[in-house]
Amino acid sequence: MSAAIRFHGELAGLMGPAARAKGLAYPLDRRASIKDVVEALGVPHSEVYAIEANGRPVDFGYLLEDGAQVDVHPAKPPVDVTKATLLRPEPLPEARFVVDVNVGRLANLLRILGLDAAFDNAWDDENIADIAMSEGRIVLSRDRDLLKRAKVVHGRLVRAEHPEEQLREVLHLFGIQGPFAHFSRCLRCNTPLVSVDKQAILHQLLPKTIKYYDVFSMCPSCGRIYWAGSHYEKVSERLRGLGLGLGPEARKTDEERR
The missing domain is CATH 3.10.20.30 (Beta-grasp domain)
Known part of the structure; x- marks a missing residue:
């Protein structure tokens, strides 16, 4: 038989x-x-x-x-996770991700675009599967065993090796085209940034930063401060190379570490 x-x-x-x-x-x-x-x-x-x-x-x-x-x-891009299917009868409200450590740099690129990408290099497979289920997230990983877990409903076994190509792969599969809210999330903890008055953070800034920059954002979760410093053009160039150039939210800034 x-x-x-x-x-x-x-x-x-x-x-x-x-x-x-x-x-x-x-x-x-x-x-x-x-x-x-x-x-x-x-x-x-x-x-x-x-x-x-x-x-x-x-x-x-x-x-x-x-x-x-x-x-x-297999999937036929674009995959719309907000629509129910026979194999996945419970749709997600939106495309949000949880990223495995084996594609950790992908999380940073997703956050730069303003996409919701949960990531912590201390999470193991069980943590990631639990987060995917409880928060309705798409798991991104190169680990087949993780993606076989019953709690993982939506996921992608990332084929590309380099972070930029991984980003292209994910955006293409899930039909994510923007417009993107560039630099609108904290690169450390994924929290949406908020505008902050320069005078309120003067004590946290270096003299040259105070002199040359006036627009700032802050992470309300971890307190990290962001502005359009020297790192801005480097990241912007990477995005342009991927065809993901900056939009109106570019003023939200690159990261400058004090």
């Missing part, structure tokens, strides 16, 4: 050697859901966006039957 399973598109590259060796004829030596089987073959459920059994759409709970022909499909 067996079922034939075919992975389409980019999912084919995620299959394990054992799956390829068996030619995807999966032996039915136990009752198993298609979700369990897909993950046993090396593909996290977060990467699957449609499943058909004998041409009929099914969900992750579908139990494999002898002779079944199963087709497993």
Whole structure:
């Protein structure tokens, strides 16, 4: 007894050697859901966006039957996480992220664009999965085991290695095109920044900063202060290189550490 399973598109590259060796004829030596089987073959459920059994759409709970022909499909960008689907019947209110340490620099780039990206390099897989579930966040990681956790509903197994390409990958997949609120979040703790009067923070500024800058923002959570200093143009150039140039919120500033 067996079922034939075919992975389409980019999912084919995620299959394990054992799956390829068996030619995807999966032996039915136990009752198993298609979700369990897909993950046993090396593909996290977060990467699957449609499943058909004998041409009929099914969900992750579908139990494999002898002779079944199963087709497993990847995402078709743009993915709208605010819309319910058969595999993800509970949509998210918006695209918000929680980022694993193995793509930690991606969190910083997302925050620079003003996108909500929770990150702490002390979080382990359990912490990240709990946050994803409780706060309705999309997990970004290169760790397949993390993305196989039941608490992870929305996620992306990031393929790109370099942070800028990772950012392109995520924006493309989830159809995030802006306009972006550049430099509107704290790069340390992800909290939205607020404008702060220069006179109120003079005691925290260096003499040259007091002399040359007048517009400041502050993180209401950690107290970090931001302004358009020398780092501003460097980050701006990176964004222009990615086609993600600055918009009206550019005045919210780059980070200058005192």
